[in-house]
Amino acid sequence: MSPEKSAELLFPFDEIRSEQDKLLLLVDTMIKNRKNLLVHAPTGLGKTIGVLGPALKNAMDDDLTILFLTSRHTQHKIAIDTLKKIKEKYDISFDAVSIIGKKWMCGQEGVRTLYSSEFSEYCKKVREDKKCDFYTNTRKSNKLTVSAKKILSDIKAISPIDTEKMIDICIEEKLCPYEMSLALAADSKVIITDYYYLFNPNIGDNFLGKINKKLENLVVIVDEAHNLPLRLKDLASEHLSSLTLKRAVQEAKKSGYSQTIGTINQIQEVLLDLTSKLRSGEERIVTKNDFYNPIENELDYDQVIEDLEFVGDSIRESKKTSYIGAISRFMEKWIGRDEGFARIASIKKGFKEEHILLSYRCLDPSIVAAPVANATSSTILMSGTLTPIDMYSEVLGIENSQGVVFPDPYPKKNRLNLIIPKTTTKFTARNDIQYKEISKICADIVNKVPGNSAIFFPSYYLKDSINRYFSEESRKTVFNEDPRMNKDERHSLLENFKGYADTGAVLLGVSSGSFGEGIDLPGDYLKCVIVVGLPLRAPDLETKSLINYYDRKFGKGWDYGYIIPAMSKAIQNSGRCIRSETDRGVIAFLDERFAWKNYFRLFPADWDIKVTAEYDKMIDGFFVK
Secondary structure: OOHHHHHHOOOOOOOOOOOHHHHHHHHHHHHHOOOEEEEEOOOOOOHHHHHHHHHHHHHHHHOOEEEEEOOOHHHHHHHHHHHHHHHHHHOOOOOEEEOOOHHHHOOOOOHHHOOHHHHHHHHHHHHHOOOOHHHHHHEEOOEEOHHHHHHHHHHHHHOOEOHHHHHHHHHHOOOOHHHHHHHHHOOOOEEEEOOHHHHOOOOHHHHHHHOOOOHHHEEEEEOOHHHHHHHHHHHOOEEEEHHHHHHHHHHHHHHOOHHHHHHHHHHHHHHHHHOOOOOOOOEEEOOHHHHHHHHHHHOOHHHHHHHHHHHHHHHHHHHOOOHHHHHHHHHHHHOOOOOOEEEEEEEEOOOOOOEEEEEEEEOOOHHHHHHHHOOOOEEEEEEOOOOOHHHHHHHHOOOOEEEEEOOOOOOHHHEEEEEEOOOOOOHHHOOHHHHHHHHHHHHHHHHHOOOOEEEEEOOHHHHHHHHHHHHHHOOOEEEEOOOOOOHHHHHHHHHHHHOOOOOOEEEEEEOOOOOOOOOOOOHHHOOEEEEEOOOOOOOOHHHHHHHHHHHHHHOOHHHHHHHHHHHHHHHHHHOOOOOOOOOOEEEEEEOHHHHOHHHHOOOOOOOOEEEOOOHHHHHHHHHHO
16 A cells, blocks of 8 residues: 555554554445445454544544444553554544543442442432432533533643543543543544444433434444343343342332332232242243233233332432332333344352342344444444354344455464363263363363463353363463453453463453453463363253244344354454464363364364364474474
8 A cells, every 4th residue: 555545544543553554445435425334353453543534534534523433441542542543643633532431431429339320310310309419510401501511611721532541530620521532522423432332222322412422424433342242132131130120119118118128029929920930940931922911901000110210310319229210121122022032030059048030131132233234324333253244244233235255464473273172071971080081181182281361161160160170280370360350450460460461361251251252461471371171151041042033033043043143252352362473372272072063163264273183282392493
């Protein structure tokens, strides 16, 4: 690409990486033609700048706004830093802002322990009652105050601005960081935020209205788009448990709403009837009317929703959160559409007691994604694991689109890809003999690797079962992921692990846990990743419903609902190892099923992956080169 074309597409660096020029030109063309694009681009190609530069150029030329969506806070900073480089190199004027979850930007004490839905209701109440000084200092009659306008002018002078800087400035000035971010977003060319600010049906329209943006004038960039289907399904799902009902009764007693107790008890009776023939750990499919009719026959279903919502709002005035309000929210969701959803009643094992769970689970993310993505000027979905592209376009309902798969940009000689077919984590084959063999192979590998290794398991149960033997055989310090760790504890564990880069340590994690993706361990921080077993979904009723649904819709139930999501997760785990063109490392997949045709076909086509039982010799040879 010529320097002139590079400058035209606002590329801020001196050198363009291999394949990056193709991405720049492709993004420019697709946005110009108002088409959607799905991009599989492995780590190292430079997706962020490859997409942001040409998108910003088109946004400035055609009066569009870029909505850069990512679930990772670290990616917010990368995007902001990239935009600062563009602004500095080309001396162009534009605003850009990073917005995270409203709860995490709030200056009120104690709100971070609330669930998002609880915080939303609490925030609405204190604003309406004029009990939030941060908000009243920022807005009056829904307009910015004089002091807020002054600070906004100062903030624009240093834009693009990241979330942390915005929060610091606003809290010091006793202003609401979220409202100030919205005010900046209204004038911004680039807004970096989370998926739900666009795709959550209860938030998206309201958010766009507040910043005065319309879907047809947006260029939407979805980062880590392989996560989008699951995130959207979770957004559209809801559940009700007997624990919530029990706490709602206690809440009604404490708050003096004795009449509400009878209503809650009747709902509890319905749940008991739905699960009367189930034992602990069992579940069954139910229908909308199985829950709706018994309540409607005794009470008025719609009136119950209104009554519980009223009581919930009243309690939130002093308590911030309300279990009674949560029941109302569930009941409203429950009477939604049937197609693309599964209704499931189950009895779950708890720490102290069993509890009943009634779930309204979304199976089809296109219900949420398609109306949004297909209404924008252009939507770009990108990820390092977005294959097969056709599956993602079909599952998300993306129309008028093109998909492209870029090759791995890093030297193939720098990675040793192995499948070791000597063991399995298949449920019917799980026993101590398998655990000991898996432990031995893992220990053999990490003891040979000159540096840090990470091992990812399908579940915490398997991790702990195998670690009973592995911790005895490993000659290296073992760091163990715990699901109860908070953000600070996870950060501390990772930093301590990185400190062993010279002597070597082992990080044990779970495929779908905090370390399975979203962490960067470049250079000498990680020399080996072992993926133990296939992280397949539990074969529960939701999974079976998903497989049946995709079978009816696409004729690809097992692929779309079971096999491909597991392989995508395994490949995503393996990507923690090679993060730059100079990194060298071993990636081992430990399960005989990885060598089976149905799974092997899903590995990237440009991987030179070897199926072998002589892994020890190959690893020795790799690290002495």
